[in-house]
Amino acid sequence: MSRSVISDDGSDYARTPPRLSETRASSSFASPHSSPGKSNSRASERDDNVRVIGIVRPLIGNEIEQNCSTSVVVDSDSIALKDGRQFTFDGAITGTEEDLDAAYDEHVKDIVCGLLGGYNGTVLAYGQTGSGKTHTMGTGGTNPGMASKVFHTLCDIVTPAREEATINIKATFIEIYKEDIRDLLASTTMASPSVVSIREHAREGGVYLTGAQQVEANDVEALAATLNRGIRRRATASNSQNVRSSRSHAIFTIYVEQKVGDARATTAKLHLVDLAGSERVTQQDARGQRFKEGVQINMGLLALSNCISALSDSNRREWGHVPYRDSKLTRLLQDSLGGNSRTVMLACCSPADINAEETLNTLKYANRARNIRNRVTINIEKMSATENKLRQELAAATERIDQLETLVNMLHEENVALKASQSTSSIHSALSELALAGSMSPDMGYGSTPGTPLNTPRAVFTPGQNETPLSELLQSCKRARQRAEILMSAKSPMGTPMGSFKRT
Structure with missing residues (x-):
């Protein structure tokens, strides 16, 4: 059953619950851990053009009240204007939820799946105020949109992957308001939000944020709660185009870190970008603060347009300057x-004839963006020269320790065997002396020297000869008996009692 919700432009139109099919990572963007040693090779890089989806929403309340007519026609992958101009994109749809679900499944889902393979992604909504950007992205708090689909897809693929890997998901939510970057998740008051700075990586290139709070969000509920927390603090205002107009560019970023065993971690990020309205300031009937906001918004979008123009021109892309700064x-x-990301632009348009000029500008903007070619590569944790040297030294030390442990074990076994041999020899010596002393008879004697075989006959003992005084034999017997008792009462090298010696 369909139900009515409020769009980003304050109107309502029917939608059906989003369909989320079972998701698995595509084979072309599989996990890099199968060949960790080749993570930085050219084989892990590929060109990926920015994909553009044209989205034309239905007529809404104020347009219907003004008896507006439809000025555009959507046909498969193209959008045609009444004046005959036509623009072809990677996809063209109406703003119904069924079409949005289909566009997500075809163009966005594989970007989300690629996060586990270490590939960055971006979903960017562009268009005039009231064209359905926030409704489509789901960053307005009243409609799930693309954001909800992304959350479900990501968690669907992460859950089974966690059986073999450690995976952490974090999120940031910032807005660019009058060229200030503000953290929408910071624990500060709305009157004085946290200010965030941009920094550049010295070695790897690219930019990162300092001062933006990263929130752990490892399931759908946590991701949605984090998004809604920032939505409540986003700068909005009313103008003639929209009752609740976004006055800032909002970027919700999901960071995914994955580590399998001892391999280096793969990292990836997904930007969900909801740009501010692209219309001219004069159309908003803006005054004072609203006028200043409109000027700043247009400055940012103009800079974005200049970058898109530079990147879409093959000659300028290779040799020219791209004015990112x-x-x-x-x-x-x-x-x-133009960088390391797989990107989809959602070009959101109004069908109303009163917005025909702004719709044309949006379509031209999106058509240029389609020519941008990104260089996509796997993001694997990089090591500094010092860290790499320390890892090599650690590996060598570990190997040496293994060798020494083997040697120690061998020496221990030899020592145990030697002790066992010495103990056995001492027992045999004591028994020999005891046997010699205790088995003497008037007519036969055995060798009394330690080590002399027990069956070696010596001179026959007779009372007349008296070669060995009887008292000495008794003393020798006593000493041998005591020695044997001590040795026999001791434990064997393996810890087993050897018993006690008893005279028979």
Whole structure:
């Protein structure tokens, strides 16, 4: 059953619950851990053009009230204007939930699956105020949109993968408001949100944020709660185009870190970008603060347009300058456009004839973006020269320890065997002396020297000869008996009692 919800432009239109089919990572973006030693090879890189989906929502409340007519026609993968101009994209759909589900399954889901393979991704919504950007992205708090589908897909593939790997998911949510980057998740008041700075990686290139709070969100509920927490703090206002207009660019980023055994960790990030409205300031009937906001919004979007123009021109892309530094927005999106990311742009349009000019501008903008080619590569944790040297030294030390442990075990076994041999020899010596002393008779004697075989006959003892005084023989017998008793009462080398010696 369909139900009515509020779109980002304050109107409502029917939708059906999103369909989330079972998801598995695509083979072309499989996990890199099968060949960790080749993680930085050229084989892990590939070109990936920015994909563009044209989305034309239905007519909404204020357009219907003004008796607006439809000025665009959606046909398969193209959008045609009434004046005859036509734009072809990777997909073109109406704004119904069925079409959005199909577009997600075809163009976005594999980007989400690629996160476990170490590939970055971006889903970016562009268009004028009231064109359905926030509704489509699901970053308005009233509609699940793409964000909800992303959360479910990601958790569907992470759950079984955690049986073999340690996977952590974190999220940040920032907005760019009048060229200030603000952390929407920081524990500060709305009047003074946390200010975030952009930094550049010295060795790897690219940018990262300092001051933005990363929140652990390892399941669908945690991701949704984190998103809604930031939505409540986003800057919005009313203008003639929309009752609740987003006055900032919002970027919700999901970070996925995966580690299998002793292999280096793979990391990936997914930007969900909801840009502010792209219309001209004069159309908003803006005054004062709203006018200043509109100027700043357009400055950021103009810088983005200039970057897209530079990247879509093959000659400028190879040899020219791409003005990423012209705005905070373009600096943050430099990986998404022309960098290391698989990117989908959602070009959101109004069908109303009163918005025909803005719709044309959006379609031109998106058509240029389709020519941008990104260089996509797996993100595997890099080691510094010092760390690499220490790892090599650790491996060598570990190997030496293994060798020494083997040698110690061998010496221990030899020592045990030697002790056992010495103990047996001492017992045999004592028994020999005892046997010699205790078995003497008037007519036969045996060798009394330690080590002399027991069956070796010596001179026959007779009372007349008296070669060995009887008292000495008795003393020798006593000493031998005491020695044997001590040795026989001791434990064997293996810890087993050897028993006691008894005279028979």
